[in-house]
Amino acid sequence: MDIIVTIFSTIIDQLQKPTLAFLIGGMLLASLGSKLEVPEPVYKFIVMLLLLKVGLGAGISVRDANLTELLVPAAGAAIVGVLIVLLGSRTLARWKGVSKIDGLATAGLFGAVSASTLAAGMAVLDDENIAYEGFIGALYPFMDIAALVTAIVMAKVSVARRASNAEIAADGTMAMNAAPKTEPAQIEGLEKGLVKTILVDTFRSPAISALLIGLAIGIFAAPDSVYDSFYEPLFRGLLSILMLIMGMEAWARLSELRKVAHAYILYGIAAPLVHGMLGFGVGLIAHHLTGFSAGGVVLLSIMAASSSDISGPPTMRGALPEANPSAYVGTSTGLGTPVAILSIPLFMALAAAFIG
Structure with a gap:
């Protein structure tokens, strides 16, 4: 009972903090028909600065990080990304009225990471003075790429098999012999350059590019002074604007769900919580193996709960x-x-209850 009370009080308290308040404020403005707009170039500039900040901070911390302490959460992040897609392939992608391709694409976005949600989680933990590993931002690409590659490969293989079956069905006399010849050839041709293409496209996406260049500069250069004097002071102000934009965008996107099966609505509400709990479990394992901090467990949960809003859709x-x-x-x-x-307060409360 005490855990439930703690979780509820934490959620209520965090809803009043700037990060979540701006998100809710944006949704409220959109629901009231406000004409407030933030130009697209401004939005992209804000996202770039936030990702550079996360990457630089992660790179600076990686320089002094123990390799084992980094590798275990990184491997866990990649595993979580793959598991989320596999779970979606067994649930949403098999739902009546849901196209398998659409279901896998949706699962891929939910397995990938939202940079803005990760930044919001960091801001909330910073406000509460909850410590976490500085290299957390370096875990982003592991989960993001693992999920996107898994979802796209599974979808492409499904398309190839469906095309193969249609070709076989068109000629009943070849049904017994065509399957072994056509399907393996199509799948082999599909797999040849697919993973490489996905990796290249993902690494070239604006979000991953900004994050990785920040990470590289943080590791191999000495950007501490510009990080402390420019990126860190701007972080919360820029994040509040991004949350306002995302709140308005979220409300606008809700209308699009009327065009598709209601299964997506149920998935959109339940999946972040289920995926976040999956990330929380992997984070607990890392905690017991390497001493991964409670704040790190919370952020890994938030990464798992999030869904890609920058790199994933264009991919x-x-x-x-x-x-x-x-x-x-x-x-x-x-x-x-x-x-x-x-759901950020939920994972904070769970970490306080299970880790302390």
């Missing part, structure tokens, strides 16, 4: 043009992102 559009953006973007931005951000 999916390019790799799976047949997938319906209203399904995977609407579910991700319209429901997944606000639920993930609003």
